[in-house]
Amino acid sequence: MSALTQSAAWQALQGHAKTLARVQMREMFAQEPGRFGRFSLRLGDLLLDYSKNRITTKTLALLLDLARAAELEGWIERMFRGDRINTTEDRAVLHVALRNRSNRPIQVEGVDVMPAVNAVLARMREFALGVRGGSWTGFDGRRIGDVVGIGIGGSNLGPEMAVAALRPYATPHCRVRFVSNVDGAQIATTLAGLDPATTLFVVVSKSFTTSETLANARAARAWFLGKGGAADALDKHFVAVSASAQAVADFRLNPARRFEMWDWVGGRFSMWSAAGLPIALGIGFDRFAEMLDGAHAMDEHFRTAPLNANMPVLLGLLGVWYTNFLGAGSHVVVPYDRSLGRFPAFLQQVEMESNGKHVTRDGAAVDYATVPVVWGAPGTDSQHAFFQALHQGTAVVPVDFLAPLESHYTVDGQHAMLLANCLAQSEALMNGKTAAEARAELTAAGLDGAAVERQAPHRVCPGNRPSNTLLFRRLDPRTLGALIALYEHKVFVQGTIWRINAFDQWGVELGKKLAGRILAELGAQEPAAGHDASTNGLIDYCRQARRPGG
Numbered sequence: 285m286s287a288l289t290q291s292a293a294w295q296a297l298q299g300h301a302k303t304l305a306r307v308q309m310r311e312m313f314a315q316e317p318g319r320f321g322r323f324s325l326r327l328g329d330l331l332l333d334y335s336k337n338r339i340t341t342k343t344l345a346l347l348l349d350l351a352r353a354a355e356l357e358g359w360i361e362r363m364f365r366g367d368r369i370n371t372t373e374d375r376a377v378l379h380v381a382l383r384n385r386s387n388r389p390i391q392v393e394g395v396d397v398m399p400a401v402n403a404v405l406a407r408m409r410e411f412a413l414g415v416r417g418g419s420w421t422g423f424d425g426r427r428i429g430d431v432v433g434i435g436i437g438g439s440n441l442g443p444e445m446a447v448a449a450l451r452p453y454a455t456p457h458c459r460v461r462f463v464s465n466v467d468g469a470q471i472a473t474t475l476a477g478l479d480p481a482t483t484l485f486v487v488v489s490k491s492f493t494t495s496e497t498l499a500n501a502r503a504a505r506a507w508f509l510g511k512g513g514a515a516d517a518l519d520k521h522f523v524a525v526s527a528s529a530q531a532v533a534d535f536r537l538n539p540a541r542r543f544e545m546w547d548w549v550g551g552r553f554s555m556w557s558a559a560g561l562p563i564a565l566g567i568g569f570d571r572f573a574e575m576l577d578g579a580h581a582m583d584e585h586f587r588t589a590p591l592n593a594n595m596p597v598l599l600g601l602l603g604v605w606y607t608n609f610l611g612a613g614s615h616v617v618v619p620y621d622r623s624l625g626r627f628p629a630f631l632q633q634v635e636m637e638s639n640g641k642h643v644t645r646d647g648a649a650v651d652y653a654t655v656p657v658v659w660g661a662p663g664t665d666s667q668h669a670f671f672q673a674l675h676q677g678t679a680v681v682p683v684d685f686l687a688p689l690e691s692h693y694t695v696d697g698q699h700a701m702l703l704a705n706c707l708a709q710s711e712a713l714m715n716g717k718t719a720a721e722a723r724a725e726l727t728a729a730g731l732d733g734a735a736v737e738r739q740a741p742h743r744v745c746p747g748n749r750p751s752n753t754l755l756f757r758r759l760d761p762r763t764l765g766a767l768i769a770l771y772e773h774k775v776f777v778q779g780t781i782w783r784i785n786a787f788d789q790w791g792v793e794l795g796k797k798l799a800g801r802i803l804a805e806l807g808a809q810e811p812a813a814g815h816d817a818s819t820n821g822l823i824d825y826c827r828q829a830r831r832p833g834g
Contacts, residue, residue: 484523717743
């Protein structure tokens with residue numbers, strides 16, 4: 285057993301989980317009229333209702349003991365002051381510095397990083413104003429009308445999600461789209477119909493060595509030159525976001541058109557940096573700054589609020605409770621706002637790339653789950669897809685519901701209908717339907733006794749299915765910033781409790797390295813060797829079966 289699972293706090297939670305095994309949440313609500321008030325929390329426009337969870341006040345107390353045993357408050361302080369908590373890469377983890385609107389000094393190796401952060405933000409503002417205002421033009425003097433963000437992983441998922449979420453704040457004369465997949469279909473369909481003279485490419489890669497990103501950047505450059513753009517006009521149509529000026533220059537892009545990143549910015553937390561330039565171009569820099577404001581407000585709450593009234597801490601602890609003590613292998617995020625359609629995919633990367641680890645910070649093997657499978661889709665579509673399994677399937681899957689009280693889009697009565705569905709689903713998951721209730725319903729519908737008994741088992745919903753509900757006034761830039769920061773910090777809480785490094789991704793690096801080797805072998809003449817029999821056979825089959833030019 286590991287030190288964590290042998291700890292008194294862990295053992296206490298294991299024992300407590302057994303006492304709650306047969307307790308129904310509907311009984312808890314019947315016995316506790318003030319349960320909503322006790323288990324909900326407000327922060328600005330955000331309301332978190334976590335009362336529909338299989339918890340008691342004792343559960344929370346034991347989870348908070350686990351957090352203190354993991355020295356959570358100390359780790360929070362270490363992150364905010366710039367300690368090198370990414371131990372395998374010997375780096376600080378300072379996405380919070382990128383949105384530090386207080387401008388409080390944050391130091392790395394004795395140097396305050398805020399002047400450099402503010403300088404990049406100022407450049408972003410100037411550039412976004414120029415592009416959106418028309419003073420930055422394409423090679424024939426016309427204004428830029430289309431922006432294509434090229435990146436992958438965190439360089440893509442965050443900005444793409446944010447641009448989609450904040451579409452009501454976009455302007456039609458500066459359309460933003462994204463290319464991430466090395467599948468040529470994506471860049472080909474994205475570029476179809478664009479005019480090179482009015483298209484700007486933002487190429488984002490911290491190292492500027494990411495193979496997929498550079499492949500798409502090469503394809504974009506070839507398209508630009510092949511469609512009438514001259515080589516000496518590339519400066520007007522390509523900008524880079526990278527930590528390496530030399531790598532940008534090696535790729536034959538002008539380093540003077542580079543927006544700086546730093547090694548203490550992790551890719552999946554980079555949208556707050558110049559990697560968020562496509563967001564600023566799409567909605568305007570002032571709106572992008574409002575996103576930073578919302579994230580900073582959540583940062584300050586996370587940094588200063590007591591653990592028992594701390595929104596990211598509570599969400600993180602609930603996730604640990606289900607993952608490690610109640611056997612939940614996955615977690616669903618369901619936004620009741622179609623603008624947040626990419627939010628589950630974004631969170632999937634934030635959580636699973638961060639905490640998908642099998643050893644502790646010290647390199648010892650873990651003997652406990654470190655991350656659930658994160659997935660989801662917008663409601664109400666998801667109600668007619670996977671919700672059947674949530675209600676009556678054999679797996680217990682915690683759900684996060686997110687919903688705005690007001691919509692940007694006014695269609696008679698539909699937003700109230702959307703909210704009603706959101707609230708109904710959380711109630712139905714919690715209450716379920718008993719066999720007695722099913723029989724009564726069928727009897728009231730006029731079925732005879734035998735038919736009632738045949739039908740009743742199929743109508744039973746076990747209930748006791750947990751959920752959190754996050755409500756907010758409207759999906760605006762500030763609210764989106766706060767929501768993203770909330771989940772970022774939730775992941776940090778869980779990684780701290782699980783004693784893992786949530787800020788590296790060596791598994792991703794392994795796959796990238798092998799892909800480079802196999803790419804060379806696909807173009808070779810001799811049979812593949814040096815892999816397992818399956819991989820060798822697949823390489824040979826692909827090499828022999830591909831059509832010329834495929």
